[in-house]
Amino acid sequence: MPRILIVDDEVNIRAILRRYAELEGHEVVEAKDGLEALNKVKIKDFDIILMDIMMPELDGFSAYKEIHKLKKIPVIMLSARGEEYDKLYGFELGIDDYVVKPFSPKEVMARVNAVIKRCGEPKVEQLDKASFEGLEIDFTGRDVLVDGRKIKLKPKEYELLFYLVKNRNVALTRDKILNGVWGYDYYLDDRTIDAHIKAIRAGIGKYRKYIVTMRGIGYKFEV
Amino acid sequence: MPRILIVDDEVNIRAILRRYAELEGHEVVEAKDGLEALNKVKIKDFDIILMDIMMPELDGFSAYKEIHKLKKIPVIMLSARGEEYDKLYGFELGIDDYVVKPFSPKEVMARVNAVIKRCGEPKVEQLDKASFEGLEIDFTGRDVLVDGRKIKLKPKEYELLFYLVKNRNVALTRDKILNGVWGYDYYLDDRTIDAHIKAIRAGIGKYRKYIVTMRGIGYKFEV
DNA sequence: CAATCTGTTCACAAAACATTCACAAATAGA
């Protein structure tokens, strides 16, 4: 039976998640903040942690770092939309998934199950940097260099580019891109993604060749 | 075409949702309360139900319980603000998603589509790659390599080839191919499939030998 | 509080595509 640690300061959220998790047959332990989570991790093993970002005592990011020093447990982050959002991409590259509030519990559980199932499979990408010929991407520094020259991209463009690069060689549907970059319950015009792609392509100049259009699907960063 | 049952006592709400759902290409049936919904479910199958909570005759929760005794149809609940979220979760443990009024029809439809998609993915094969001599097929990257050289196929051609490969060594009728690649009850000229097969054969060159014509039946990818 | 910067949308242009058709070629059965 998979053991799951639910970390959130709101008791209602914890209760909701607990109910759904138990319906799936998971064993649930709750913690009301990062500190409590850390202590529970010390004394017990979990298969997965479901953790909010905004919490008193020890926020989700810090808790995540501390926990990962101890044990390599997969983590799904819960975040309110907008809140610290880009940190997810800019700073924390080790989390397994994240869900934007308000979330659908079924969706959360689907992700939990997916993460548990693919335990052992290679993770997303934990590197700080990636480079392709003269195109260098610094995830932590949030820079993109073209032939050694730093270019200026808007926040959403960075995030989109980072997402594509982290998923290089994967044909990404616009839906996946939307989920990955904007959050699962975000809905916008397909043309919006295209517009950002256009800006990125303009920015990276000749290296635009790496961003290929997958007609009828979406895009792919292909090395 | 997905069939959707819209249940709300307000005729205006139903009309709005109907309009959007039909724009998405869904087939819509309306019910003005839970009782009517229950009756409609008895005589017809739906892919998803969109249901208000507060209704005369039979409220959303009770209707949900009754309906789920009959058929396991995904349900998205509509709730007025004030009817607390956790009430939703506290009482009902099976719903797939919920939307708080006043809602944006666009958001509702996005959630409807997400739920339909989630429920319709029993995933046959999870393979990422397959290769036959010098013919390599990368499902995630959506590439086909012939002797290490990437070839360009059009979207439908990829899909058709992927379908054949996933069902390798199975003689597929044109009907099955139609269902598998184009979707349920799609009708088109048999020559269309042949035309795509032709393009694939041209693309994979000497490995065309794997795609064998089953006269009077359809095609087979034979290893 | 104004000026700027961003994200999003829209309408249209451009490109890529799917489908059909008419006919040729192949096949199998009599």
Added chain:
DNA sequence: TCTATTTGTGAATGTTTTGTGAACAGATTG
């Protein structure tokens, strides 16, 4: 071999998808 039936093929057509610039509103900054 001859014929009926099925499949292969190339060109023509109409549809769908993507690229793009301008316009807008909301957020952010000074």
